[in-house]
Amino acid sequence: MNRRSRLHVPRVPARPGEAPDFSYVDLSPAGAVARPDVNARARDISFLAVELVRVLDDNGEALGPWHPHLDVHELQLGLRHMLLTRVFDDRMQRTQRQGRISFYMRSLGEEAVSVAQAMALRPGDMLFPSYRNQGVNIVRGRPLVDLMCQLLSNTRDMCKGRQLPVMYHWVAGNIFSISGNLATQFPQAVGWAMAAAIKGEDHIAASWIGEGSSAEADFHHALLFASVYQAPVILNVVNNQWAISTFQGFAGGEQRSFAARGPGYGIAGIRVDGNDFLAVYAVTQWAAERARTGAGPTLIELVTYRASAHSTSDDPARYRPKDDFDRWPLGDPIARLKQHLIRLGEWSEQRHLALSAELEELVAANWKEAVTYGMLNEGPRLNPDLMFDDVFKELPPHLQRQREQMRAEIAKKD
């Protein structure tokens, strides 16, 4: 017997040129996982952190206790929001490739996460998203032109040219500022939820984080605070398998599901098929009801796949097989909901094509308007004075002085 200590390095299932391998993803059959009462105690429902809640089977049939029995119009609306998210993403990606915006991040393959979750929440609930949750803006009805103006940092940019493209903020829509440092929104969401509870409101908070970012300390502090104060919050880990080029195993996903971090902190943890619109909706609704009725926070792991590159600056061909997404066992969220609706007799290929064309046009029209407020290198320009506003509520004397000096310099150049 020769047992020695050893260093374990997480295994990456397949590298470029190898056959995709998803044998590591634990699946449960659609409809197979029990749906506990919303008031169940976290410690009594730890199976939810290990199983995978699924409603839609491979044929598009909705099965089991998590079936949310949504109205057909609600399903069609969900499909529309997801498709619009994708069309918008594709258009912005192309726009970046043409050099008309500087940077972009798509949510391809993950649209059900933002769309189904935002639809399952109420408008007064506060959302603390990550940079891959553009779908929440679409569900809440933010005009696309506003998002585009932010991407262009033009004169109608909601962030006034002070923040990276895609880091939107929408105070009126209850969507919080996206952070350039990963994971910071998690403790903030918990604090917002604590405040709502202190004020006796029934609004809840929801936040999203990538599985890679769950390695940050903020994630753990947030879970601890949520647990200690039983804050009315939904904490979502979007496990899309990749953090840029780092496989999820390096964030600890190899040993235990991300949902299982929840029971570790005394919080309900639940693992859901993130590409199944119905399952995501149902699980979010369940978690929201828990939060709203004082049953405490929930950690949801949404199992999905980042089908696109991390951003316009990334090339996944360097680190994973090209045909990975084609073999992903949970499929494409849009295709799956479409299949379900067709099965119900409430959708068709023709209607789908017509909807795509309509949304393409909508996006194009919004872009046309957005560029009238300024483009990267032409058209109306932001006033450099803007850099002195909003540092503080009131402009302090030293900033007044710096602004005057800058104005004088600019006047000299003109």
Next chain:
Amino acid sequence: MSEQINTIQALNWALDDAMAADTNVVLFGEELADGEGGGVMKVTAGLSTKYGARVRSTPISEMGFTGAAVGAAVAGLRPVIEIMLMNFVAVCMDQITNHAAKLRFMSGGQTHVPMVIRTMTGSGFQTAGQHSDFLEAWFCHTPGIKVVMPSNPADAYGLLRASIDDEDPVLFIEHFPSYWNPGEAPKRGVSIPLGKARRVQAGSDVTLIGYSRSMLDIPVVAKKLEAAGVSCEIIDLRTVSPLDMETILTSVKKTGRAVVVHEAVRSFGVGAEISARIHESLFRELKAPVERVASQDCPVPFAKQLETAFLYSHADIEAAVRRTLA
């Protein structure tokens, strides 16, 4: 003689009155509630009994409660958090400098974070380099957050009230070695405006500028110099960032000489900034270069002899003044 109280009492009054005046004021921090002792220094004693859940003892997780306070401020509360000792800000620096301080700006003015971060520090109690640094310069170098540093009980009260009412985040740094020093009691309900220095004493030969701890030392040295025929004007900054340059420049224009004194280490400090700004504005009117008196550029040492030698002495202040007069 008017009523005398100490800084602990003054801070407690300020928090109590602010909580009574505005139900959105909440306190987060380690050991704050009465069940946990009402704060390490008892600053929050009695408040949880009076205000219940609005005073929260938290887990030992500065990043957790600072982040939560940012979220609570965005939700419309006015959190006042306590970081037990100033050095511990290092573990929640991101939430303070990248979030609380920047959200108004980076959201295009859509949101803001009206929170107060109370913390305390100061050498002299042999608590060494991870428990007694003055780190105000880190935050003065961060646009978007105000830095307030009171030097006596009445100022502690008035400045804390103003900080809680302010719409921007405020770092409120208390000098704990002088917590128990008695001083004139504040007028309850009256705030002291932020961003305004106080001329403590008028004089004609030299302007002595300080804040927090150094305001204990400057008047003593000034008195001695006065006896030797040197007339000192004394300015207590109260708010270190943004700086009240108007008060400073008005004074130095008159005296032609300035000495800045702080407990924080000398290099890249608040003294350097004030000195630079005085030189930029009054170079031709100065009778001598601006002098800085500060601590040595090393971490606060532990051993008593070292700790004493780390901090400037009264003799250092006097020598600096004399250099400006030479």
